[in-house]
Amino acid sequence: MREVAFSYLKELNDIQRLAVTTLDGPVMVIAGPGSGKTRVLTYRIAHMLNSGINPGNILALTFTNKAAKEMKHRIEHVAGQGANRVWAGTFHSLFARILRTEAHRLGFPNDFTIYDTDDTKSVIEEIIKTMNLDKKVYVAGQVRSRISSAKSNLITPKAYSANEDLMAMDRMNRRPLIYQIYEKYVAKCQKSGAMDFDDLLLQMFKLLYQNPDGVREKYQQQFRYVMVDEFQDTNYLQYEILKMLCYYEGSPRNICIVGDDAQSIYSFRGATIENILQFEHDFKDVKTFKLEQNYRSTSYIVNAANDVIKFNSKQIQKKIWTDKADGPKIKIIKSMSETEEGKRVADTIVEQKNRHNLANKDIAILYRTNGQSRIFEEALRRYNLTYRIYGGLSFYQRKEIKDIIAYMRLTVNEKDDEALKRVINYPRRGIGDSTVDGIMQIANDNDMSMWEVISKIEFNPRARKSIGEFVSLIERFRNYSSSNDAYQTALYIAKHSGIVDLFKAEGTLEAEGRLENITSLLDGIQEFTEDDELLINEEFSADKSMSRFLQSISLMTDADDEKGETDAITLMSVHAAKGLEFKSVFVTGLEENLFPSYQSLSTPEQIDEERRLFYVAITRAETYLTLTFANSRYQFGQMRFNDQSRFLEEISSENIDAISSITREESKPAFGEPKLLGNFKKAIAAPPKVDAANFKPSSLDKIKKGQKVLHLKFGEGEVLAVDERMVATIFFSQATDMKEKRIVLQFAKLQVISE
DNA sequence: GGGGGCTATGGGGGG
DNA sequence: CATAGCCCCC
Numbered sequence: 001m002r003e004v005a006f007s008y009l010k011e012l013n014d015i016q017r018l019a020v021t022t023l024d025g026p027v028m029v030i031a032g033p034g035s036g037k038t039r040v041l042t043y044r045i046a047h048m049l050n051s052g053i054n055p056g057n058i059l060a061l062t063f064t065n066k067a068a069k070e071m072k073h074r075i076e077h078v079a080g081q082g083a084n085r086v087w088a089g090t091f092h093s094l095f096a097r098i099l100r101t102e103a104h105r106l107g108f109p110n111d112f113t114i115y116d117t118d119d120t121k122s123v124i125e126e127i128i129k130t131m132n133l134d135k136k137v138y139v140a141g142q143v144r145s146r147i148s149s150a151k152s153n154l155i156t157p158k159a160y161s162a163n164e165d166l167m168a169m170d171r172m173n174r175r176p177l178i179y180q181i182y183e184k185y186v187a188k189c190q191k192s193g194a195m196d197f198d199d200l201l202l203q204m205f206k207l208l209y210q211n212p213d214g215v216r217e218k219y220q221q222q223f224r225y226v227m228v229d230e231f232q233d234t235n236y237l238q239y240e241i242l243k244m245l246c247y248y249e250g251s252p253r254n255i256c257i258v259g260d261d262a263q264s265i266y267s268f269r270g271a272t273i274e275n276i277l278q279f280e281h282d283f284k285d286v287k288t289f290k291l292e293q294n295y296r297s298t299s300y301i302v303n304a305a306n307d308v309i310k311f312n313s314k315q316i317q318k319k320i321w322t323d324k325a326d327g328p329k330i331k332i333i334k335s336m337s338e339t340e341e342g343k344r345v346a347d348t349i350v351e352q353k354n355r356h357n358l359a360n361k362d363i364a365i366l367y368r369t370n371g372q373s374r375i376f377e378e379a380l381r382r383y384n385l386t387y388r389i390y391g392g393l394s395f396y397q398r399k400e401i402k403d404i405i406a407y408m409r410l411t412v413n414e415k416d417d418e419a420l421k422r423v424i425n426y427p428r429r430g431i432g433d434s435t436v437d438g439i440m441q442i443a444n445d446n447d448m449s450m451w452e453v454i455s456k457i458e459f460n461p462r463a464r465k466s467i468g469e470f471v472s473l474i475e476r477f478r479n480y481s482s483s484n485d486a487y488q489t490a491l492y493i494a495k496h497s498g499i500v501d502l503f504k505a506e507g508t509l510e511a512e513g514r515l516e517n518i519t520s521l522l523d524g525i526q527e528f529t530e531d532d533e534l535l536i537n538e539e540f541s542a543d544k545s546m547s548r549f550l551q552s553i554s555l556m557t558d559a560d561d562e563k564g565e566t567d568a569i570t571l572m573s574v575h576a577a578k579g580l581e582f583k584s585v586f587v588t589g590l591e592e593n594l595f596p597s598y599q600s601l602s603t604p605e606q607i608d609e610e611r612r613l614f615y616v617a618i619t620r621a622e623t624y625l626t627l628t629f630a631n632s633r634y635q636f637g638q639m640r641f642n643d644q645s646r647f648l649e650e651i652s653s654e655n656i657d658a659i660s661s662i663t664r665e666e667s668k669p670a671f672g673e674p675k676l677l678g679n680f681k682k683a684i685a686a687p688p689k690v691d692a693a694n695f696k697p698s699s700l701d702k703i704k705k706g707q708k709v710l711h712l713k714f715g716e717g718e719v720l721a722v723d724e725r726m727v728a729t730i731f732f733s734q735a736t737d738m739k740e741k742r743i744v745l746q747f748a749k750l751q752v753i754s755e
Numbered sequence: 756g757g758g759g760g761c762t763a764t765g766g767g768g769g770g
Numbered sequence: 771c772a773t774a775g776c777c778c779c780c
Contacts, residue, residue, distance in 0.1 A: 063770075092770050117769085197770050268768065369767060391769085425757095432757040462756075555770065575768045597767060613768085636766065637771085762776080 006050060008043055008078055012036075019256075019289040020044045023051065023225070026246075026283035027256040028276075032320040033305065033619035034296025034581065037258055041229055042071055044256065045086060046079035048225060055085035059223040059245070062090055063230045063266075065556060067579055071229070087223070091238055092197060093555045095204040098219070099195070100551065105212040106203055111547035113194040113409055114554035118397075119418045120144055120185075120196045127184045130444060131177065138175055146170075147182045151198040152235040152270035154205070157183035192449065193415045201237050208244040220245055224254060230578075231259035231279070235270035239278065247282060255283070261316045262309050265575060265613045267605075273314070294320050296581050296622050298327030300655040305619050308650045312608045329657040330618075331626045332648065338372075338589075338633035342379035345586050348626060349569065350383055352584055354712055356624070360386050362583035364570040366617050368595040372588065373571050380569060390572040396553055400499070400514040401521050405550065407493045411477040412547045415449040424454075427498040430466040435459075473497070486546040487526040494518055525549060574617040585621035587614070590629040591642035614647045697749035703728055708753040711743070716753070 009017055016036055019029045020043045031037035041060070048058055062068045068089045075083040087094060096114065103110050115123070124147075125140045150160050160166055161179040170178045189195065195203060208216045226246050228234065234242070246255040261273050280286055294302050302322045309315065333348070335341040345365060352358050365376050370392040380387045395401060403426060409419035421440075425431040442457065443450045455471050458464065473496065481489040494500050500518065503511040529544045570582065589595050595614065600606035618625055629644045695712060703709065707719045715734035722728045728743045728750075743750070 065770085090770070200770085266769080269770080371766080428758075430757070434756060573768065599767065756780105758778105758780080760777090760779105762774100764772100764774080766772095 006047075008046060012039070012043065013293065015289050015291055016040050016043075019291070020047050022287055022289075023048060023053075024252065024254055026253050026279075026286040028279065028286050028288045029256065029258040029291060030288065030316055030318060031258055031260050031291040032294060032318060033260065033263065033616070034294040034322075035291035035320070036295055037229075037260075037291065038067075038070065038074065038579070040291070041227060041258055042074040042078060044227065045071075045075045045083075045088075049075075049079045049082055049086075053225060055082045056087070057222060057224040058086045058088075058227070059094070059225070060086060060088040060227045061094065061229065062088070063233050064579070065090055065093065067229060068093070090555065092200045093552075095200045095241075096551055096555060099200065099203055099207070100548075102207055102215060103195075103203070105215065106206055106210075107190060108195065108203070109193045109413065109415075111412055111545075111551075113192065113413045113416045113419070114200070114551060115189065115194045115196040115418065116554060117144070117197075118402075119194070122418055122421075123188055123192075124181060124185055126440070127181050127188065131180070131184075133177065138177075138181070143175070143178055143181055146178050147185060148196075148198050149270055150182060151202050152237045154202075154237055154240060157186060191415065191447070192417050193413050194418070198237075201241065205237060205241050205244065208241065216244065220248065220251070224252060226255045228255070228257045229259075230263075231257035232261050232264035232273055232276060233259075233266045233271045234275050235272060236275070237270070239275045243282065253283060261314075262312070262612055263578065263616050265578065265609060265616060267609055276316070290318050292318050292320055294322040294619075295324075297322060297619060297625075298324050298623055300326060300329050301618060301621050301625050304330055304625070304651045304655040305615055307652050307655065308611060308618070308647060309615050311650050312611055314608070327623050330651065330655050331624075331657045333626060333628040334644070335628065335630040336632065338375050338630045341588060341628050341630040341633075342375040343382075345376060345588065345626070345628060346379035346383050346385065348586070349380075349385065349584075351712070352624060356584075358583055358624075360567045360569045363586075364572065364577065364580070364582040364584070364620065365586045365588060366572060366574050366577050366620065367588050368574060368597060368613075369589075370573055376571055376588070386566060386568040387571055388566070388568040390570065391576045394556075395517070395520075396556065398514075398517055400503070400517055403499060404490070404494055404497070404518060404521060405553070407474075407477065407497050407499075408490060408546055408550060410451070410474055411481055411489070411493065412550060414451040414474075414478075417443070417450045420450045423497070424450075424470060427502045429470060431463060431470065435463045435467075481546055485529045485544050486549045487522070487529045489546055490522055490525045494522060524553075528552070574613050577620050578616050581620055581622055583622045584624035584626070585618070586626045586628060587617045588628045589633075590627055590645035590648055591633075592645055593640070593642045594633075594635070595645055595647070611647060611650075614645075695749075696751055698752045700745050702752045703745055703750055710751040710753055712749060 009020065012020060013036075016039065019027065019040050023044075029037070029040060031040070045058060045060060049055060060068075060071060062071060072083065072086070072088050075086060075088070089097075099106075099108075099112070100110055103112050121140045121144055124143050125135070128135050128138045128140060128143070150166070155163065155166070157179055160182055167176070167179070170176050189199065208219065211217075223245055226242065228242065242255065246253055257276075257279060259276060261276055264271060264273050280288075297305075299322050302320055302324075306320060331348075333341070333344050335344055349363055352363070353360075367373065367376075373389050373392060377387065377389065396405070403423060406419040406422040409416045410423065413419075417440075421436065424436060424439075439450050439453050442448070443453045446453075448456075451474075454467050459467050476496070477489070477493055480492050484492070500515065503515045503518075528549050570580075574587070593601070596607055596610035600610050618627075627648060629648070632639055632641050634640070695710070698709075703719060703722060705719055705721055709717050709719060709730065711717055711730070711732065714730075714732040717730040717732035720729040720731055720740070722745070728745055729740060730743050731740050733739060
């Protein structure tokens with residue numbers, strides 16, 4: 001039995017096995033890209049379970065829902081049942097889960113609302129307005145990020161105002177009152193029964209730190225074994241929470257952190273590599289394992305990654321290597337414009353699919369900013385290639401969805417002023433801006449929630465009727481929700497709020513789309529109420545309430561919900577691609593001011609982070625890596641001309657396909673007649689269109705001087721000469737770069753064309 | 756005071 | 771290219 005149970009250990013290399021089997025004491029795993037990190041993490045948990053450790057005592061923290069999901073899935077595969085009782089999830093979701101049972105100890109309702117970035121910004125905007133500050137100077141988004149980073153560094157409003165560095169910085173930026181906004185913002189959130197994303201961590205810290213009723217000991221006892229994935233992405237606050245859980249008198253200190261300093265790409269939200277150094281300092285007897293063998297990529301890709309990362313000064317010494325065969329070299333595609341870049345990428349995808357038999361799901365197009373996706377969408381549509389975009393505007397960010405959800409939020413939490421403001425006059429019911437402003441003012445002046453104001457205070461006759469109707473509408477929702485599940489309530493809300501009728505009356509194509517979105521939201525809620533997978537998690541088994549649903553979606557991003565098993569090309573930002581791998585990867589928009597971003601050019605540290613981002617991007621590729629850039633593109637509403645990215649020059653030339661680096665100034669768009677009219681201007685040049693399905697390579701002896709031949713990529717050509725090494729010189733009239741090519745017949749596939 | 760249409764402005768990455 | 775702010779009419 002024992003041998004069967006532990007057989008997975010044979011699937012690991014020596015270092016991996018040590019990392020998996022060293023369960024006691026602090027462990028640090030430095031894991032290069034493609035080094036089997038996920039495997040180590042999951043097998044380690046499986047090994048814990050097989051060693052008799054109670055799954056409920058294991059806390060496994062990741063950064064993304066996707067990573068959490070994959071981890072759970074894979075543990076289950078290796079360890080079977082019991083795996084679902086492991087506390088595996090993102091920092092934010094697991095802490096939210098804990099806070100849902102503990103928040104009352106901190107002065108929050110247990111079904112607190114989670115504010116997303118938009119809610120937060122809107123609260124801050126309101127504060128700026130009431131303080132009579134210039135919103136051009138106090139930009140809500142920037143104030144928000146100051147507050148966010150203060151929270152991430154455990155700096156309270158009071159500490160903020162006492163911190164000379166922070167205050168000097170604010171004075172320099174002519175925003176000396178940020179500390180006051182911060183103070184008011186914290187008070188407002190508390191008053192609204194709301195936590196923002198940072199609060200999910202900060203309040204968790206407070207809970208452990210203030211230790212009401214000995215909750216700290218309770219969680220220290222519970223989480224005997226802690227694992228942290230992507231440790232390089234943790235911020236100070238997260239590390240302090242981890243220490244609270246694992247670093248105290250008498251602690252078994254069973255903490256295992258897994259990370260790669262070279263892949264640290266989240267410093268903008270407070271992540272700091274210092275945590276790795278600090279960890280070694282705090283946990284002095286830490287055992288360190290370095291996973292340096294890359295099982296993912298060919299040597300050209302691995303070498304290129306090493307080339308690039310050498311340009312960063314600060315790093316933990318390691319050398320990633322692979323024993324994989326060479327494979328094709330890295331290809332670079334230069335285009336005149338972003339449109340051409342899109343076309344060339346689509347072209348290359350078709351070629352790769354034909355030549356190497358790749359499925360759509362083997363292919364990913366990565367970019368620095370989500371805004372770049374449009375150009376690739378259009379190009380892929382032209383070839384009828386199936387694609388899926390991750391990130392960008394998430395489903396839950398759409399207006400109609402947020403509106404319905406705002407009604408749900410207000411139903412659950414009457415103090416949620418942000419939700420109230422959103423729906424009090426939507427659909428239009430005659431409560432205009434000035435009335436709403438009045439309500440806000442009364443609420444502020446009397447320390448009440450807006451709901452309290454409208455439900456308890458008499459209004460002028462003009463607004464009274466419509467406000468009264470709104471109040472009774474929400475009261476009906478609350479009533480209904482008390483005896484119905486989340487799905488039924490949501491259905492009731494959609495119907496009686498008037499939103500559905502509004503779109504039905506509109507009757508436009510756009511309104512139809514919005515209705516569809518609402519329907520799929522409702523489907524999602526139904527799925528949530530009927531999903532029995534959650535039942536396995538004891539603590540939340542019966543909780544199908546609306547507030548539980550709201551909590552689960554507020555932490556979800558678009559990238560997390562799987563849309564079936566369709567075979568689609570992946571389009572996503574490089575950030576979103578971390579942890580994933582594809583046979584063929586296109587890293588696009590490699591231009592100065594874009595990748596690296598124009599906002600990161602001012603300091604070497606920021607450039608280094610962009611470089612790590614590039615490192616992450618190229619190491620996603622298993623076999624085919626294509627790097628693309630355009631000489632010109634529309635940026636901020638005008639045509640911009642950017643140089644190629646410095647990162648391209650950092651890859652040594654022996655890893656790059658020499659032909660691909662030849663300039664292609666003369667190239668023309670390579671598309672045929674448009675299939676979808678309207679979206680595209682007609683292509684200028686005829687493409688080398690070869691019907692791949694009917695392509696049959698001819699035997700070599702048929703290839704002779706003067707023979708007309710067909711080539712999958714280059715189209716029709718005429719053989720000019722064949723030399724004794726069986727290298728043919730062929731003139732391809734449709735070729736986009738050099739028309740005369742030397743083709744090695746032994747490898748090339750050519751079909752003769754009979755006259 | 757509320758509603759609708761127009762112009763001006765701003766735009767990274769994500770839980 | 772989407773949203774906020776502004777102006778004008780009811």
